[in-house]
Amino acid sequence: VYDYVAGKADWLAAGLATVGPGSAGYRAGAVARQGIATCETEETLADAGGRVADSDWTGCVVVNSVRVVLGVLGAEDLAAAGEVAAGSVMRIGPPTVRANEEVAPLVERMAARAIDSILVTDPDGRLLGVMVRADAEAALARVGGL
Amino acid sequence: VPTPAHRDRVRELLGTGAQLVEVLPAHEYDDEHLPGAVNIPLKRMTPEAVAGLDQGRPIVVYCWDSL
Numbered sequence: 001v002y003d004y005v006a007g008k009a010d011w012l013a014a015g016l017a018t019v020g021p022g023s024a025g026y027r028a029g030a031v032a033r034q035g036i037a038t039c040e041t042e043e044t045l046a047d048a049g050g051r052v053a054d055s056d057w058t059g060c061v062v063v064n065s066v067r068v069v070l071g072v073l074g075a076e077d078l079a080a081a082g083e084v085a086a087g088s089v090m091r092i093g094p095p096t097v098r099a100n101e102e103v104a105p106l107v108e109r110m111a112a113r114a115i116d117s118i119l120v121t122d123p124d125g126r127l128l129g130v131m132v133r134a135d136a137e138a139a140l141a142r143v144g145g146l
Numbered sequence: 147v148p149t150p151a152h153r154d155r156v157r158e159l160l161g162t163g164a165q166l167v168e169v170l171p172a173h174e175y176d177d178e179h180l181p182g183a184v185n186i187p188l189k190r191m192t193p194e195a196v197a198g199l200d201q202g203r204p205i206v207v208y209c210w211d212s213l
Contacts, residue, residue: 003148004156004208008168011180011208014153022178123153 006123014122015099028106029099031139032120032129038063041070041087048086049078057130061119062090068125069096096121099128107136148207156206164204180208 004010012018015029037051037060048060052075060078062071071090080089096119097106110118110133120128151159160166166183168175175185186195188209199205 001148002151002156002159002164002204002206004153004206005150005211006153007208007211008170008178008180009211010153012178016153017181018178019181019183020176020178 009100010123012100013098015120015128026103026136026139026143027099028097028101028103028118028120028131028136029128031103031136032099032131033057033135034129036061036127036130038067038127039073039086040064041085041090043086044083045073045078045080045086045089046082048073052078057117057132059117059130060086061127061130062086063127067127069094069119069121069127072119094119096125097131098123103131103136104140106131107133107140151206156208159204159206162204164206165199167199167205167207169207169209174210183208 033056035056037048037055037057039048039051039060039062041062052058052060058075060073061069062073063069071087071092072094073086073090077089099120099122110116115133117130117132119130122128160182166180168179168183168185169188169191170185171187172185175183179185
């Protein structure tokens with residue numbers, strides 16, 4: 001017998017599938033973009049910038065070998081593309097939310113602080129995607145939540 | 147004594163046929179539960195209640211967070 005110590009809260013926060021009516025609500029993981037660019041600290045801004053062009057977001061997330069988020073490179077950081085290592089210019093410790101964060105109150109908090117996007121990670125800090133506020137607002141508008 | 151398991155280990159176990167048991171009250175289970183889980187609320191955890199579980203396969207129990 002095994003005890004899944006972290007339990008249902010952990011499963012939901014990791015954005016894993018569930019069953020039942022409670023799973024139908026809008027959560028950050030459900031509206032997050034997943035096709036975003038990533039790079040590791042020793043890669044160059046030129047490498048990172050090249051990946052962003054083919055991705056669904058304007059930034060690049062700096063991760064370690066198991067996709068734990070270390071930092072982020074914004075479009076302005078990438079504009080100075082060159083042979084500089086991503087780890088030397090990344091913004092360390094960007095704000096993140098878990099996949100089960102309810103979208104409506106999250107959007108309100110982001111709007112109040114003029115935050116356009118936020119990274120979504122599992123409880124271990126591994127990247128799941130990025131929730132763009134405009135995407136979330138559009139999703140909520142479709143169901144009458146805004 | 148149950149063996150503590152991280153999410154990754156739980157997923158491995160489920161991939162090899164483990165049984166999942168949610169011990170939260172029925173209304174919480176009904177609202178949302180892990181795929182394949184059965185509900186045996188902790189307050190009703192009797193020998194009769196667990197008799198339906200296959201003792202030959204791993205059993206993973208979970209609560210909201212720690213039991």
